[in-house]
Structures are given as structure tokens and as C-alpha cells.
Amino acid sequence: MTNEIHNEGRIKGWTSLLKEFFPAPFVAGIAVYCGMIFYLSSLPQVPFPFHFPFLDKIAHFILFGGLAVTVIAGLRHAVHEYSAVAQGAIPVAICFLYGLSDEIHQLFVENRMFDPADLAADVVGAAVATGLLSLLFRIKDSRG
Numbered sequence: 001m002t003n004e005i006h007n008e009g010r011i012k013g014w015t016s017l018l019k020e021f022f023p024a025p026f027v028a029g030i031a032v033y034c035g036m037i038f039y040l041s042s043l044p045q046v047p048f049p050f051h052f053p054f055l056d057k058i059a060h061f062i063l064f065g066g067l068a069v070t071v072i073a074g075l076r077h078a079v080h081e082y083s084a085v086a087q088g089a090i091p092v093a094i095c096f097l098y099g100l101s102d103e104i105h106q107l108f109v110e111n112r113m114f115d116p117a118d119l120a121a122d123v124v125g126a127a128v129a130t131g132l133l134s135l136l137f138r139i140k141d142s143r144g
Contacts, residue, residue: 026074033070034098037063041102044111060121064095065129071095072133088130095126 040046040063048055068091075082075090082090099122106112 020079022074023077026070026077030067030070030074033067037067037098037102038105041106041112042109044109057117057121060099060118061125061128063125064099064122065125067098068092068095068126068129069133072130084134088134091130092123092126096123099123 046056046059048059071091071094072087075087096119099119102122103114103116103119107114
């Protein structure tokens with residue numbers, strides 16, 4: 001009986017901690033988004049309908065910018081109030097770490113390789129998206 005109460009308390013504690021710092025629906029959204037990126041990076045060649053120079057870098061920029069937006073949405077819906085610095089640093093850090101793991105993953109995929117330029121595009125996309133959202137939130141907050 002004591003273990004059941006302890007286990008229930010631990011589960012309640014975990015869910016309230018999650019709700020406090022990062023709501024579960026956003027964790028699920030991020031997991032789905034990361035799953036999509038993982039799927040694309042598992043393909044020996046991504047089927048782009050057209051090709052032009054730096055298309056893959058633009059794709060990385062857009063995909064990881066979207067991931068950063070998803071992370072920011074979760075941070076802004078948490079009960080915990082994150083500082084402006086944290087709202088900027090956390091999404092970029094998560095995108096960097098996931099981008100790094102994605103590039104390492106591609107070492108094991110046929111016709112793919114670790115490309116530092118892709119990782120740079122991931123981080124720049126995340127930083128630009130984070131900066132633009134921060135600017136939009138400041139404008140919105142200043143207007144009341």
C-alpha cells in the first residue's frame with residue numbers, strides 16, 4: 001500500500017513538474033516534429049520536387065526554425081515563467097542538440113554524411129525564428 005501511494009505521488013509529481021515547466025501537449029508536438037525530421041534524415045536521398053544550390057541548407061533552416069517555434073510555444077504555455085534569455089537560449093540549445101544527433105544519425109544512413117554546414121543551418125534557423133518571435137512578442141506586449 002505504501003508503495004502504491006509513493007508511486008502515485010511520484011507520477012503526480014512528474015506530471016505536475018511537466019505541466020509546470022513544459023506542458024505535455026507541446027512535448028508530444030515536439031516529439032512528432034522530431035520524428036518527422038528523423039524520418040527525412042533516414043532517407044538515402046530526400047525527394048525534393050526541384051533542385052537548386054543550397055536547397056538542403058534552406059530546408060534545414062526552415063525545419064529547425066519550425067522546431068524552435070514549437071519549443072517556444074511550449075515554454076510560453078508553461079506555468080513557470082521563463083526569462084527572455086531562457087526563452088531564447090532553450091529553443092536554440094534544443095535545436096543544436098537535436099541537429100547534432102541528426103547529423104550523427106546520418107553517418108549510419110546510406111548516401112548521407114555528417115555535414116557541419118547542415119548543423120550550422122539548423123542553429124541559424126532556430127536563432128532567426130527565436131529572434132523573430134521574440135521581436136513579435138515584444139511588439140505585442142508593448143501594444144497591450
